[in-house]
Amino acid sequence: MQIELPKWYDLHVHLRQGDAMKSYIEAQIAMGCTGVLAMPNTSPPVSKVSDSGTGDGWSIEAYSTMIREAGGEAFSDIIVPLYLTGETTSEMIKTGAEKEALKACKYYPPHGTTGAQSAAPFDTYMENGVFAAMEEAGVILCIHGEEHGLSGEHYFGRESNAEEAFYQNRMPGLAQKFPKLKIVCEHITTKIAADFVQQSGDNVAATITPQHLLYTTGDMVQGFKYHLYCLPLVKFERDRQALRDAVTEPGNTKFFAGTDSAPHSAKTKATDCGCAAGCFTAGIAPQLYAQGFEETGLDLSDGKAQETFKRFLCTNGAAFYGLNAADETFTLVKEEQSVQPLETADGKVTPLPLGMGQSTIPWSIKL
Ligand code: NCD
Ligand code: ZN
Secondary structure (H helix, E strand, C coil): CEEEEECEEEEEECCCCHHHHHHHHHHHHHCCEEEEEECCCCCCCEEECCCCCCCCCEEHHHHHHHHHHCCHHHCCEEECCEECCCCCCHHHHHHHHHCCCCCEEEECCCCCCCCCCCCCCHHHHHHCCHHHHHHHHCCEEEECCCCCCCCHHHHECCCCEHHHHHHHHCHHHHHHHCCCCCEEECCCCCHHHHHHHHHCCCCEEEEECHHHHHCCHHHHHCCCCHHHCCCCCCCCHHHHHHHHHHHHCCCCCCEEECCCECCCCCCCCEECCEECCCECCCCCHHHHHHHHHHHCCCCCCCHHHHHHHHHHHHHHHHHHHCCCCCCCEEEEECCCEECCCEEECCEEECCHHHHCCCCEECCEEEC
Protein backbone atom coordinates (compact mmCIF):
# COMPACT_ATOMS: atom_id res chain seq x y z
CA MET A 1 0.00 0.00 0.00
CA GLN A 2 1.18 3.51 -0.73
CA ILE A 3 -0.26 7.03 -0.51
CA GLU A 4 0.92 9.89 -2.68
CA LEU A 5 0.53 13.22 -0.92
CA PRO A 6 1.41 16.85 -1.56
CA LYS A 7 4.43 17.98 0.46
CA TRP A 8 3.20 19.34 3.78
CA TYR A 9 3.82 22.12 6.28
CA ASP A 10 4.97 21.23 9.77
CA LEU A 11 3.14 23.98 11.64
CA HIS A 12 4.96 23.60 14.94
CA VAL A 13 8.58 22.54 15.08
CA HIS A 14 11.71 23.40 17.06
CA LEU A 15 14.74 23.88 14.81
CA ARG A 16 16.91 25.22 17.65
CA GLN A 17 20.08 27.16 16.82
CA GLY A 18 23.81 26.84 16.16
CA ASP A 19 25.48 24.00 14.28
CA ALA A 20 22.87 21.35 15.16
CA MET A 21 20.15 23.29 13.32
CA LYS A 22 21.40 21.92 10.00
CA SER A 23 20.68 18.33 11.09
CA TYR A 24 17.16 19.20 12.24
CA ILE A 25 16.36 20.97 8.98
CA GLU A 26 17.67 18.00 6.97
CA ALA A 27 15.36 15.74 8.95
CA GLN A 28 12.37 18.00 8.17
CA ILE A 29 13.17 17.93 4.46
CA ALA A 30 13.64 14.15 4.54
CA MET A 31 10.03 13.75 5.69
CA GLY A 32 8.52 15.72 2.82
CA CYS A 33 8.12 19.12 4.48
CA THR A 34 7.66 21.99 2.09
CA GLY A 35 7.63 24.56 4.86
CA VAL A 36 7.72 25.05 8.61
CA LEU A 37 6.48 27.17 11.43
CA ALA A 38 9.65 27.38 13.51
CA MET A 39 9.22 28.03 17.19
CA PRO A 40 10.85 31.10 18.77
CA ASN A 41 11.90 29.57 22.14
CA THR A 42 15.56 29.93 21.28
CA SER A 43 18.21 31.45 23.48
CA PRO A 44 17.75 34.41 23.40
CA PRO A 45 14.11 34.17 22.29
CA VAL A 46 12.85 35.58 19.01
CA SER A 47 11.13 38.53 20.64
CA LYS A 48 11.56 41.30 18.03
CA VAL A 49 10.22 41.57 14.52
CA SER A 50 13.22 43.30 12.98
CA ASP A 51 16.73 44.17 14.07
CA SER A 52 15.90 47.85 14.20
CA GLY A 53 13.68 47.15 17.25
CA THR A 54 15.00 47.61 20.78
CA GLY A 55 15.55 44.74 23.24
CA ASP A 56 17.94 41.82 23.65
CA GLY A 57 16.13 39.07 21.78
CA TRP A 58 16.68 37.83 18.27
CA SER A 59 14.48 39.18 15.49
CA ILE A 60 12.19 37.24 13.19
CA GLU A 61 14.33 38.53 10.31
CA ALA A 62 17.58 37.29 11.88
CA TYR A 63 16.21 33.89 12.95
CA SER A 64 14.64 33.30 9.53
CA THR A 65 18.02 34.06 7.94
CA MET A 66 19.72 31.55 10.27
CA ILE A 67 17.21 28.91 9.21
CA ARG A 68 17.68 29.65 5.51
CA GLU A 69 21.47 29.55 5.86
CA ALA A 70 21.32 26.20 7.65
CA GLY A 71 19.52 24.54 4.73
CA GLY A 72 16.07 26.07 5.08
CA GLU A 73 16.31 27.87 1.73
CA ALA A 74 14.77 24.65 0.41
CA PHE A 75 11.52 25.51 2.21
CA SER A 76 8.85 27.36 0.25
CA ASP A 77 7.76 29.15 3.44
CA ILE A 78 9.21 29.72 6.88
CA ILE A 79 6.96 31.27 9.50
CA VAL A 80 8.59 32.37 12.73
CA PRO A 81 6.07 33.52 15.33
CA LEU A 82 7.03 36.39 17.59
CA TYR A 83 7.66 35.22 21.16
CA LEU A 84 5.32 37.26 23.37
CA THR A 85 7.18 38.76 26.34
CA GLY A 86 6.51 41.57 28.80
CA GLU A 87 8.26 43.85 26.30
CA THR A 88 5.91 43.12 23.38
CA THR A 89 3.81 46.15 22.45
CA SER A 90 0.75 46.68 20.28
CA GLU A 91 2.87 49.03 18.15
CA MET A 92 5.31 46.17 17.38
CA ILE A 93 2.37 44.05 16.25
CA LYS A 94 0.92 46.80 14.07
CA THR A 95 4.15 47.75 12.31
CA GLY A 96 5.31 44.13 12.01
CA ALA A 97 2.06 43.12 10.35
CA GLU A 98 2.21 46.10 7.96
CA LYS A 99 5.67 45.00 6.81
CA GLU A 100 4.33 41.44 6.45
CA ALA A 101 7.23 40.13 8.53
CA LEU A 102 4.83 39.21 11.31
CA LYS A 103 2.29 36.46 10.65
CA ALA A 104 1.93 34.90 14.10
CA CYS A 105 2.77 35.35 17.78
CA LYS A 106 3.44 32.66 20.36
CA TYR A 107 2.08 32.60 23.88
CA TYR A 108 4.09 30.47 26.32
CA PRO A 109 2.99 29.91 29.89
CA PRO A 110 5.74 31.59 31.97
CA HIS A 111 8.26 28.91 33.06
CA GLY A 112 5.75 26.33 31.82
CA THR A 113 8.00 24.49 29.34
CA THR A 114 11.45 24.46 27.71
CA GLY A 115 12.51 28.03 26.95
CA ALA A 116 9.37 29.64 28.41
CA GLN A 117 11.15 31.77 31.01
CA SER A 118 10.81 35.01 29.00
CA ALA A 119 7.03 34.83 28.81
CA ALA A 120 4.61 37.08 30.70
CA PRO A 121 1.29 35.92 32.19
CA PHE A 122 -1.66 35.57 29.79
CA ASP A 123 -3.63 38.48 31.28
CA THR A 124 -0.80 40.84 30.35
CA TYR A 125 -1.74 40.56 26.67
CA MET A 126 -5.47 40.47 27.35
CA GLU A 127 -5.13 43.93 28.89
CA ASN A 128 -2.17 45.68 27.24
CA GLY A 129 -3.48 45.91 23.69
CA VAL A 130 -1.31 43.11 22.22
CA PHE A 131 -4.13 40.62 21.55
CA ALA A 132 -6.33 43.52 20.38
CA ALA A 133 -3.66 44.61 17.87
CA MET A 134 -3.28 41.02 16.66
CA GLU A 135 -7.02 40.70 16.10
CA GLU A 136 -7.06 44.00 14.24
CA ALA A 137 -4.08 43.12 12.01
CA GLY A 138 -5.02 39.46 11.38
CA VAL A 139 -1.93 38.10 13.17
CA ILE A 140 -2.43 34.50 14.31
CA LEU A 141 -2.06 33.62 18.00
CA CYS A 142 -0.28 30.31 18.60
CA ILE A 143 -1.14 29.20 22.10
CA HIS A 144 0.62 26.78 24.41
CA GLY A 145 -2.52 26.28 26.44
CA GLU A 146 -1.47 25.35 29.94
CA GLU A 147 -2.18 27.27 33.11
CA HIS A 148 1.15 28.37 34.56
CA GLY A 149 2.34 28.22 38.13
CA LEU A 150 0.19 25.26 39.18
CA SER A 151 1.65 22.56 41.38
CA GLY A 152 0.81 19.08 42.58
CA GLU A 153 -2.72 17.87 42.01
CA HIS A 154 -3.70 20.99 40.06
CA TYR A 155 -0.83 20.60 37.59
CA PHE A 156 -1.63 16.98 36.86
CA GLY A 157 -4.39 15.36 38.81
CA ARG A 158 -7.43 13.16 38.58
CA GLU A 159 -9.91 16.02 38.50
CA SER A 160 -8.01 18.47 36.35
CA ASN A 161 -4.66 19.38 34.83
CA ALA A 162 -2.88 22.48 33.55
CA GLU A 163 -4.31 22.20 30.02
CA GLU A 164 -7.88 21.61 31.17
CA ALA A 165 -7.65 24.55 33.57
CA PHE A 166 -6.43 26.77 30.74
CA TYR A 167 -9.18 25.74 28.31
CA GLN A 168 -11.86 26.08 30.97
CA ASN A 169 -10.71 29.29 32.63
CA ARG A 170 -8.79 31.31 30.03
CA MET A 171 -9.97 30.44 26.54
CA PRO A 172 -13.67 31.36 26.87
CA GLY A 173 -12.67 34.87 28.02
CA LEU A 174 -10.18 35.23 25.16
CA ALA A 175 -12.72 34.14 22.55
CA GLN A 176 -15.34 36.45 24.01
CA LYS A 177 -13.11 39.53 24.19
CA PHE A 178 -11.47 38.99 20.77
CA PRO A 179 -14.04 37.12 18.68
CA LYS A 180 -12.19 37.61 15.39
CA LEU A 181 -8.70 36.73 16.62
CA LYS A 182 -7.28 33.78 14.69
CA ILE A 183 -6.07 31.20 17.20
CA VAL A 184 -4.15 27.95 16.88
CA CYS A 185 -4.53 25.83 20.01
CA GLU A 186 -1.20 24.09 19.74
CA HIS A 187 -0.41 20.47 20.55
CA ILE A 188 -3.71 19.88 22.31
CA THR A 189 -3.86 16.81 24.49
CA THR A 190 -7.27 16.72 26.19
CA LYS A 191 -10.91 16.16 25.32
CA ILE A 192 -11.71 19.48 26.96
CA ALA A 193 -9.37 21.33 24.56
CA ALA A 194 -10.63 19.36 21.53
CA ASP A 195 -14.23 20.18 22.49
CA PHE A 196 -13.35 23.86 22.84
CA VAL A 197 -11.89 23.90 19.33
CA GLN A 198 -14.89 22.04 17.85
CA GLN A 199 -17.34 24.43 19.48
CA SER A 200 -15.48 27.58 18.39
CA GLY A 201 -15.81 29.43 15.10
CA ASP A 202 -13.66 29.00 12.00
CA ASN A 203 -11.09 31.38 13.48
CA VAL A 204 -10.03 28.69 15.98
CA ALA A 205 -8.03 25.61 14.95
CA ALA A 206 -5.59 23.19 16.58
CA THR A 207 -2.43 21.21 15.97
CA ILE A 208 -1.98 17.65 17.17
CA THR A 209 1.37 15.87 17.57
CA PRO A 210 2.18 12.24 16.70
CA GLN A 211 2.85 11.38 20.34
CA HIS A 212 -0.53 12.58 21.54
CA LEU A 213 -2.30 10.49 18.90
CA LEU A 214 -0.25 7.41 19.69
CA TYR A 215 0.30 7.29 23.43
CA THR A 216 -1.21 7.85 26.85
CA THR A 217 0.23 8.50 30.29
CA GLY A 218 0.39 4.78 30.97
CA ASP A 219 2.81 4.29 28.04
CA MET A 220 5.13 6.85 29.56
CA VAL A 221 4.93 5.74 33.16
CA GLN A 222 5.36 2.03 32.50
CA GLY A 223 9.13 1.71 32.41
CA PHE A 224 9.41 5.48 32.66
CA LYS A 225 9.93 6.16 28.95
CA TYR A 226 11.42 9.59 29.31
CA HIS A 227 11.72 10.22 25.58
CA LEU A 228 7.94 10.48 25.63
CA TYR A 229 8.12 13.23 28.23
CA CYS A 230 6.94 16.39 26.53
CA LEU A 231 4.70 19.27 27.44
CA PRO A 232 1.79 19.22 27.49
CA LEU A 233 2.06 15.69 28.90
CA VAL A 234 0.39 12.78 27.14
CA LYS A 235 -2.98 12.22 28.84
CA PHE A 236 -5.62 9.52 29.26
CA GLU A 237 -7.48 7.17 26.97
CA ARG A 238 -10.62 9.35 26.72
CA ASP A 239 -8.39 12.28 25.74
CA ARG A 240 -6.50 10.33 23.09
CA GLN A 241 -9.84 9.07 21.80
CA ALA A 242 -11.14 12.65 21.49
CA LEU A 243 -8.03 13.61 19.46
CA ARG A 244 -8.40 10.50 17.30
CA ASP A 245 -12.08 11.30 16.69
CA ALA A 246 -11.19 14.88 15.76
CA VAL A 247 -8.53 13.99 13.17
CA THR A 248 -10.43 11.10 11.58
CA GLU A 249 -13.69 13.04 11.15
CA PRO A 250 -14.09 13.10 7.34
CA GLY A 251 -15.16 16.77 7.30
CA ASN A 252 -12.31 17.90 9.56
CA THR A 253 -11.09 21.42 8.71
CA LYS A 254 -9.85 22.51 12.14
CA PHE A 255 -7.25 19.96 13.22
CA PHE A 256 -3.89 19.70 11.51
CA ALA A 257 -0.30 18.54 11.78
CA GLY A 258 2.22 20.34 13.94
CA THR A 259 4.71 17.81 15.18
CA ASP A 260 6.23 19.78 18.07
CA SER A 261 9.38 17.85 17.24
CA ALA A 262 11.62 19.16 20.01
CA PRO A 263 15.13 17.71 19.98
CA HIS A 264 17.17 17.44 23.17
CA SER A 265 20.51 15.70 22.89
CA ALA A 266 21.70 12.95 25.22
CA LYS A 267 23.65 15.62 27.12
CA THR A 268 20.51 17.44 28.17
CA LYS A 269 17.49 15.15 27.83
CA ALA A 270 17.87 13.35 31.16
CA THR A 271 19.77 14.88 34.04
CA ASP A 272 20.33 14.07 37.71
CA CYS A 273 17.45 16.31 38.72
CA GLY A 274 14.90 15.91 35.98
CA CYS A 275 14.27 15.60 32.32
CA ALA A 276 13.95 18.12 29.49
CA ALA A 277 10.48 18.22 27.91
CA GLY A 278 10.27 17.42 24.21
CA CYS A 279 9.85 14.42 21.86
CA PHE A 280 11.98 14.20 18.72
CA THR A 281 9.99 13.05 15.68
CA ALA A 282 11.61 14.92 12.76
CA GLY A 283 12.27 12.61 9.80
CA ILE A 284 9.44 10.24 10.71
CA ALA A 285 6.37 12.29 11.62
CA PRO A 286 4.13 11.46 8.59
CA GLN A 287 4.93 7.80 9.22
CA LEU A 288 3.93 8.15 12.88
CA TYR A 289 0.76 10.05 12.01
CA ALA A 290 -0.16 7.28 9.53
CA GLN A 291 0.44 4.74 12.29
CA GLY A 292 -1.79 6.77 14.62
CA PHE A 293 -4.56 6.96 12.02
CA GLU A 294 -4.40 3.20 11.51
CA GLU A 295 -4.56 2.61 15.27
CA THR A 296 -7.95 4.34 15.25
CA GLY A 297 -9.15 1.48 13.04
CA LEU A 298 -9.08 3.53 9.82
CA ASP A 299 -8.04 1.57 6.73
CA LEU A 300 -5.56 3.78 4.90
CA SER A 301 -5.81 1.70 1.74
CA ASP A 302 -9.28 3.22 1.32
CA GLY A 303 -9.49 6.38 -0.82
CA LYS A 304 -11.83 8.21 1.58
CA ALA A 305 -9.57 7.49 4.55
CA GLN A 306 -6.57 8.74 2.53
CA GLU A 307 -8.47 11.96 1.84
CA THR A 308 -9.10 12.43 5.57
CA PHE A 309 -5.42 11.83 6.29
CA LYS A 310 -4.44 14.33 3.59
CA ARG A 311 -6.71 17.00 5.09
CA PHE A 312 -5.00 16.60 8.44
CA LEU A 313 -1.41 16.43 7.18
CA CYS A 314 -1.39 18.63 4.09
CA THR A 315 -4.50 20.76 3.57
CA ASN A 316 -6.08 22.20 6.71
CA GLY A 317 -3.01 23.81 8.22
CA ALA A 318 -1.87 25.42 4.97
CA ALA A 319 -5.38 26.82 4.47
CA PHE A 320 -5.54 28.19 8.02
CA TYR A 321 -2.18 29.94 7.67
CA GLY A 322 -2.92 31.13 4.12
CA LEU A 323 -0.07 29.10 2.60
CA ASN A 324 -0.08 27.71 -0.92
CA ALA A 325 -0.64 23.99 -1.35
CA ALA A 326 2.60 22.41 -2.59
CA ASP A 327 2.88 21.14 -6.19
CA GLU A 328 5.54 18.59 -5.31
CA THR A 329 4.52 15.30 -3.77
CA PHE A 330 5.98 12.54 -1.61
CA THR A 331 4.84 8.99 -0.98
CA LEU A 332 4.09 7.14 2.22
CA VAL A 333 4.68 3.42 1.82
CA LYS A 334 3.41 0.71 4.18
CA GLU A 335 6.84 -0.84 4.54
CA GLU A 336 8.83 -1.17 7.73
CA GLN A 337 11.55 1.38 8.25
CA SER A 338 14.32 1.25 10.80
CA VAL A 339 14.83 4.26 13.06
CA GLN A 340 18.31 5.56 13.89
CA PRO A 341 19.54 8.08 16.44
CA LEU A 342 20.46 11.42 14.87
CA GLU A 343 24.06 12.53 15.28
CA THR A 344 24.19 16.32 15.57
CA ALA A 345 26.75 18.96 16.47
CA ASP A 346 25.13 18.99 19.94
CA GLY A 347 25.37 15.22 20.36
CA LYS A 348 23.11 12.25 19.77
CA VAL A 349 19.34 12.78 19.65
CA THR A 350 16.98 9.83 20.15
CA PRO A 351 13.84 9.69 17.99
CA LEU A 352 10.67 8.86 19.92
CA PRO A 353 10.15 5.26 18.66
CA LEU A 354 13.67 4.27 19.79
CA GLY A 355 12.90 5.84 23.14
CA MET A 356 9.81 3.61 23.29
CA GLY A 357 11.96 0.54 22.63
CA GLN A 358 11.04 0.21 18.94
CA SER A 359 13.76 0.19 16.33
CA THR A 360 11.32 -0.04 13.41
CA ILE A 361 8.10 1.73 12.42
CA PRO A 362 5.42 0.36 10.07
CA TRP A 363 5.55 3.13 7.45
CA SER A 364 8.36 4.63 5.37
CA ILE A 365 8.72 7.58 2.99
CA LYS A 366 9.80 8.00 -0.61
CA LEU A 367 10.56 11.51 -1.81
C1 NCD B 1 9.43 22.14 23.62
C2 NCD B 1 10.94 22.35 23.50
O1 NCD B 1 11.70 21.46 23.86
O2 NCD B 1 11.34 23.43 23.03
N1 NCD B 1 9.17 21.01 24.46
C3 NCD B 1 8.05 20.26 24.52
O3 NCD B 1 7.92 19.44 25.42
N2 NCD B 1 7.09 20.37 23.63
C4 NCD B 1 8.75 23.36 24.10
C5 NCD B 1 7.26 23.35 23.90
O4 NCD B 1 6.78 23.42 22.77
O5 NCD B 1 6.54 23.22 24.90
ZN1 ZN C 1 6.76 23.15 20.89
